[in-house]
Amino acid sequence: MPSNIRVRFAPSPTGKLHVGGARTALFNWAWAKKHGGTFLLRIEDTDEGRSTQEFERAILEGLHWLGLQWDEGPDIGGPFAPYRQTERAARHKELAQKLFAAGWAYRCFCTTERLEKLREEQSKNHLKPEYDGLCRKLAKEEVERRVATGERYVLRFAVPQGETRFLDHVRGDVVFQNKEVDDWVMVRSDGTPTYNFVVVCDDIDMGITHVFRGEEHLVNTPKQVLLYRAFEKPAPEFGHLPLMLGKDGKKLSKRTGDTALQDYREKGYPKDAIINFLCLQGWALNGTTEVFTVDQLVANFEVKDVQKAGAIFDLDKFQWLAGEYIRKEPLAEFAEHCAPFVVAANLATDAELRARWDWYLRVAHGEQERVRTYGELPPRVAYLFGADADFAWEADAEKNAKKHAAARDTLAAYGAWLDERLDAGKKPTDLRDETKAWITERGLKIPALFQPLRCALTGQAGGPDLFEIMELLGVPAVRARIRRGAERLAG
RNA sequence: GGCCCCAUCGUCUAGCCCGGCCUAGGACACCAGGUUUUCAUCCUGGCGACAGGGGUUCGAAUCCCCUUGGGGUCACCA
Numbered sequence: 001m002p003s004n005i006r007v008r009f010a011p012s013p014t015g016k017l018h019v020g021g022a023r024t025a026l027f028n029w030a031w032a033k034k035h036g037g038t039f040l041l042r043i044e045d046t047d048e049g050r051s052t053q054e055f056e057r058a059i060l061e062g063l064h065w066l067g068l069q070w071d072e073g074p075d076i077g078g079p080f081a082p083y084r085q086t087e088r089a090a091r092h093k094e095l096a097q098k099l100f101a102a103g104w105a106y107r108c109f110c111t112t113e114r115l116e117k118l119r120e121e122q123s124k125n126h127l128k129p130e131y132d133g134l135c136r137k138l139a140k141e142e143v144e145r146r147v148a149t150g151e152r153y154v155l156r157f158a159v160p161q162g163e164t165r166f167l168d169h170v171r172g173d174v175v176f177q178n179k180e181v182d183d184w185v186m187v188r189s190d191g192t193p194t195y196n197f198v199v200v201c202d203d204i205d206m207g208i209t210h211v212f213r214g215e216e217h218l219v220n221t222p223k224q225v226l227l228y229r230a231f232e233k234p235a236p237e238f239g240h241l242p243l244m245l246g247k248d249g250k251k252l253s254k255r256t257g258d259t260a261l262q263d264y265r266e267k268g269y270p271k272d273a274i275i276n277f278l279c280l281q282g283w284a285l286n287g288t289t290e291v292f293t294v295d296q297l298v299a300n301f302e303v304k305d306v307q308k309a310g311a312i313f314d315l316d317k318f319q320w321l322a323g324e325y326i327r328k329e330p331l332a333e334f335a336e337h338c339a340p341f342v343v344a345a346n347l348a349t350d351a352e353l354r355a356r357w358d359w360y361l362r363v364a365h366g367e368q369e370r371v372r373t374y375g376e377l378p379p380r381v382a383y384l385f386g387a388d389a390d391f392a393w394e395a396d397a398e399k400n401a402k403k404h405a406a407a408r409d410t411l412a413a414y415g416a417w418l419d420e421r422l423d424a425g426k427k428p429t430d431l432r433d434e435t436k437a438w439i440t441e442r443g444l445k446i447p448a449l450f451q452p453l454r455c456a457l458t459g460q461a462g463g464p465d466l467f468e469i470m471e472l473l474g475v476p477a478v479r480a481r482i483r484r485g486a487e488r489l490a491g
Numbered sequence: 492g493g494c495c496c497c498a499u500c501g502u503c504u505a506g507c508c509c510g511g512c513c514u515a516g517g518a519c520a521c522c523a524g525g526u527u528u529u530c531a532u533c534c535u536g537g538c539g540a541c542a543g544g545g546g547u548u549c550g551a552a553u554c555c556c557c558u559u560g561g562g563g564u565c566a567c568c569a
Contacts, residue, residue, distance in 0.1 A: 188567040287505025450528040462530020
């Protein structure tokens with residue numbers, strides 16, 4: 001379905017990719033795909049020094065990782081290159097001149113000190129802090145004279161009277177009274193343009209038809225729409241997405257939890273779970289389907305269906321969803337995804353893991369339905385990687401073991417019984433039924449052996465099947481741990 | 492404070508645009524059972540919301556107004 005639709009994601013490289021930004025990118029991308037449009041990436045690096053190459057690289061990398069491929073962007077170019085705003089400076093200057101010449105902007109000589117004082121007084125008198133338009137009324141001659149003396153000035157946009165309205169896909173029609181809109185600074189005294197100006201220049205030049213962004217930009221929109229009018233260009237359609245909120249109900253920030261996409265990636269949340277979850281913050285497939293694919297998203301996503309109210313970041317649900325994705329993964333993939341985390345936890349090197357991959361697959365298999373992120377695996381399986389029989393026991397595990405009166409004797413007796421069978425060349429998994437019979441014969445309940453045994457073998461209160469664990473541990477380690485376990489339970 | 496936006500279970504949401512099918516559906520979390528060698532998974536059940544008040548209408552979660560509450564924004568940042 002060919003179309004002229006063009007949307008963009010335009011992050012500023014002043015920090016890591018925020019999950020809110022990732023969601024904005026995702027919605028833009030999905031909507032473009034749904035409507036056969038073009039999705040482009042533009043870097044808004046017009047900040048005075050807060051922008052860095054490193055952040056830009058990280059943002060691109062994060063979007064790539066999510067699978068949000070752009071059709072045009074700073075790295076791959078495109079028909080409207082360049083896609084980095086600082087590289088478009090000449091064009092911005094030209095357009096600013098054009099607006100100035102047409103009388104849409106005026107020179108303002110007010111100093112920072114005067115503006116500060118002005119705002120101070122305004123807020124003291126409970127007035128809206130805004131520019132008072134002093135320089136807008138300046139006589140032409142005076143302006144010329146002051147420019148000639150080398151006085152510094154900024155270019156302010158001359159907001160006309162009337163009202164400004166625009167179509168918002170999320171909120172319907174939105175109207176602002178122009179008298180509420182400040183004569184904002186378009187070009188700084190050092191000659192560099194500001195965000196509100198640049199964004200419109202670039203959106204016009206790049207043929208952007210729809211602007212979907214966070215709600216914090218809603219109040220900027222009348223300024224921008226006015227700019228389109230000044231340029232005599234049709235304004236795009238907008239869509240202001242609800243904010244993602246922290247537990248405190250305020251804009252999601254570092255205070256209330258992890259905000260960077262990278263944080264969740266490093267914790268081992270599956271990529272598709274992140275996408276799925278981000279969608280759920282503000283959008284629903286149909287109200288009953290919580291888990292859905294990217295294809296389903298693309299087939300059904302509409303900005304007009306996005307919730308108007310902000311969404312508190314629901315970490316519990318996110319973790320549940322991550323677990324859903326993990327359990328659905330084929331074992332080989334799950335193991336592969338966990339491997340870097342195992343290595344990072346220093347349990348083994350990648351080479352060591354590869355050398356006994358079949359063993360590692362069984363390790364992963366045992367935990368797949370117990371973890372919700374890849375990062376949860378290493379601490380749960382650490383006991384399988386050391387030969388030491390004196391590893392730490394978790395408090396719960398020891399408590400479970402000790403609540404059985406004769407735990408030590410039972411374990412020691414079982415150890416002796418097991419030794420004979422292992423000597424005879426039996427595999428632990430072949431001894432499952434015999435072990436249960438052994439327990440019954442001695443008039444015991446199953447936990448009376450299994451809990452001390454689990455503690456001795458793993459030091460943990462829960463986990464996979466004990467006989468599977470014994471095979472993964474290997475006969476010498478099993479023997480050593482049972483022996484040492486019985487000793488520790490005695491003391 | 493001005494302006495703008497918003498308002499369904501604790502949380503994410505369906506329903507709202509095109510009033511009746513809503514004694515308001517789903518999910519997470521929580522609680523209680525069941526399954527299990529334990530933990531987890533899985534299964535069953537429970538708790539739990541239309542912010543309040545006025546209209547309009549035969550009828551309102553759905554339309555209108557007010558109140559209250561929450562958020563956003565007020566830079567030579569983006």
